[in-house]
Amino acid sequence: MSKLTKTQEIKLMIIENFIEHYTTNDDERDAMKMEALTYVEEDHVDEIAQSGMGTLPTERQKVIERASHYLSGCDSDEELVDMITAIAKHSDEADMIDQVEDVIVWEKVEWEYTCSDFLDEIGYYEGFENDN
Numbered sequence: 001m002s003k004l005t006k007t008q009e010i011k012l013m014i015i016e017n018f019i020e021h022y023t024t025n026d027d028e029r030d031a032m033k034m035e036a037l038t039y040v041e042e043d044h045v046d047e048i049a050q051s052g053m054g055t056l057p058t059e060r061q062k063v064i065e066r067a068s069h070y071l072s073g074c075d076s077d078e079e080l081v082d083m084i085t086a087i088a089k090h091s092d093e094a095d096m097i098d099q100v101e102d103v104i105v106w107e108k109v110e111w112e113y114t115c116s117d118f119l120d121e122i123g124y125y126e127g128f129e130n131d132n
Contacts, residue, residue: 004040007048012040059123060131066122070097070113073104084122085129090115 004012015036023029064077067084074080083103090100093116098105100115113121 005046005049007046008040010048011043011046012036015040058131059125060128063123063125063128070106070109070118070122071104072106081129084119084124087115087118088124088128093119 016033019029019032019036023032063084064080067080068074071080071083074083083100086102087097087100094114096111097103097113097115097118098111
């Protein structure tokens, strides 16, 4: 038996739940579950991955997405990460994010957020810079 991917595990769980619901004979249920496992292992179509449902955003991606609504002038996620990191490492968390060197703020939110408030707003967490 090979190691199943996360989406294969989900697919197998769905099939097994169906089998549990519609089968009353224990021997038949066990045999069907073994066949379901074989089916999932050998099936070359991963419907869950194809649907995009298997790629849920990480916590880091969520922070980057939230920050993109406040920070401007970025051509990549890494540029956003650099700005977020600069804000997090700024010496005075009561300063406005506009005061942090190399940070560009969208005009609509200029002079609205202190460094501390901004980091809370985007869900910043310790170790964000090193999380990948």
